[in-house]
Amino acid sequence: xxxxxxxxxxxxxxxxxxxxxxxxxxxxxxxxxxxxxxxxxxxxxxxxxxxxxxxxxxxxxxxxxxxxxxxxxxxxxx
Amino acid sequence: xxxxxxxxxxxxxxxxxxxxxxxxxxxxxxxxxxxxxxxxxxxxxxxxxxxxxxxxxxxxxxxxxxxxxxxxxxxxxxxxxxxxxxxxxxxxxxxxxxxxxxxxxxxxxxxxxxxxxxxxxxxxxxxxxxxxxxxxxxxxxxxxxxxxxxxxxxxxxxxxxxxxxxxxxxxxxxxxxxxxxxxxxxxxxxxxxxxxxxxxxxxxxxxxxxxxxxxxxxxxxxxxxxxxxxxxxxxxxxxxxxxxxxxxxxxxxxxxxxxxxxxxxxxxxxxxxxxxxxxxxxxxxxxxxxxxxxxxxxxxxxxxxxxxxxxxxxxxxxxxxxxxxxxxxxxxxxxxxxx
Numbered sequence: 001x002x003x004x005x006x007x008x009x010x011x012x013x014x015x016x017x018x019x020x021x022x023x024x025x026x027x028x029x030x031x032x033x034x035x036x037x038x039x040x041x042x043x044x045x046x047x048x049x050x051x052x053x054x055x056x057x058x059x060x061x062x063x064x065x066x067x068x069x070x071x072x073x074x075x076x077x078x
Numbered sequence: 079x080x081x082x083x084x085x086x087x088x089x090x091x092x093x094x095x096x097x098x099x100x101x102x103x104x105x106x107x108x109x110x111x112x113x114x115x116x117x118x119x120x121x122x123x124x125x126x127x128x129x130x131x132x133x134x135x136x137x138x139x140x141x142x143x144x145x146x147x148x149x150x151x152x153x154x155x156x157x158x159x160x161x162x163x164x165x166x167x168x169x170x171x172x173x174x175x176x177x178x179x180x181x182x183x184x185x186x187x188x189x190x191x192x193x194x195x196x197x198x199x200x201x202x203x204x205x206x207x208x209x210x211x212x213x214x215x216x217x218x219x220x221x222x223x224x225x226x227x228x229x230x231x232x233x234x235x236x237x238x239x240x241x242x243x244x245x246x247x248x249x250x251x252x253x254x255x256x257x258x259x260x261x262x263x264x265x266x267x268x269x270x271x272x273x274x275x276x277x278x279x280x281x282x283x284x285x286x287x288x289x290x291x292x293x294x295x296x297x298x299x300x301x302x303x304x305x306x307x308x309x310x311x312x313x314x315x316x317x318x319x320x321x322x323x324x325x326x327x328x329x330x331x332x333x334x335x336x337x338x339x340x341x342x343x344x345x346x347x348x349x350x351x352x353x354x355x356x357x358x359x360x361x362x363x364x365x366x367x368x369x370x371x372x373x374x375x376x377x378x379x380x381x382x383x384x385x386x387x388x389x390x391x392x393x394x395x396x397x398x399x400x401x402x403x404x405x406x407x408x409x410x411x412x413x414x415x416x417x
Contacts, residue, residue: 052234056399059392063336066343 014075017068025065029058120278121186122151126271134189138168139180191275194262198255228254231394239398241406245300249401252292257394260285264345264386268379276389277345279338286334289397294330297404309404333400337393344389348382 036054040047124131133150138160140146148154154168155161160178161171170176205221217225231254240246260276267274275281298306310326311319355375359367 052395055388055392056395059340059396060336062344063340066339066347067336069347070339070343 010075014072017075018072021065021068021072025061028061032057032061120273122183124186124189134184134186136168137182137184138178139182140170140178143178186273187275187278187281190266190273191263191281194259194266194275197262198258227258231257235391235395235398239395239402240296241402242300245296245405249292249296252288253394253398256285256288256397257390260341260393261387261390264390267345267349268382268386274345274349276341277349279342282338282341285341285393286338289337289393289400290331290334292397293333293400293404296401300405306404333396337396341389341393344385348378348385351378352382 032054036050040050043050121134122136123133136146136148136151136154138146138148138154143159146154146157146159148157151162158171160168161174163169163174167177168181170178201220201224205217205224208215208217208221232250235257236246236250236253237243240249263275263281266272267277276285294306297309301309310323312322312326314322352375355371355378358371359365
């Protein structure tokens, strides 16, 4: 019984945690992409630089989300 | 007589396949997914679909037993020191809960890493010889492809990010080989029968370890050991050292750690999604699911192809950015850090 409860907690925690972190990452990357699009529409000649910078920033945001997904995975596999 | 030989051979293959299937079904059902995840692409034999190609050696080190080398997993079981648990982990025969201290086995992932190294060595030496032989001839074929990659890394990754031109040219070979090595390992996972070596934490941790040495080694060479130690203070007054130094030392290691996890998680995530999509057919036991799962898997496959290029690029450019930051912080305000 106690074992089952612990398992329930681990699965619940990993699911909810992964979900919440994905919300954060989605908001972050969405905001980033919208600003990048606006700025490259305003200044099309700088779009190459903007794209590279955007990809780096997106990778950093995604990295944080992946950290939480790895933590969630560790919880679920426990 | 010959036909008979072929026939027995095929029967042998089918028997082996069935034995393999029977072997995998005795995993308890609630541990199938964790087992699949933990051994994703990591096998102790080289197979092409279900055709067995070659056994790979098992090399184990334990504090109690010392070094042991077995030609394959069956020989290891026969020798009696180690055995396999129900979740396919190597455990000690006497104490089934203990694993050996170090598992240095040549797995399929190591083989594919070696394959990538051999391909790159041959390709780059061939192209290099052509340049030495005919320096003024326009490049063509393989040489052209490698030159495109080289120029891309030089102009878009290394030169804009590393402030010192001399250091940039010195590090250029490292960044080019990092990019093509990761790219090739990522692409191997998309070939049927291949394995992604970057989908294992060990490989990406090794790559990130080289990045750690390059970032700090370049910084020490460029700005001197004294300035490098000073940058551990993070620009704060000296009496704050007991807060700043631990934070800065942790931030030295979080950068390679983030690189490790990013590449590993991206490469694993794609495989897990493909596994789940195709697994739906077997889970629901209906052929109708194939109509949904196959188009989705093809779409994911295309996305994986993009991710393979993108992650190789991101690993390379982030290493270059971190190197540039480690050099460029000297003498200027260092309020912006990228973690």
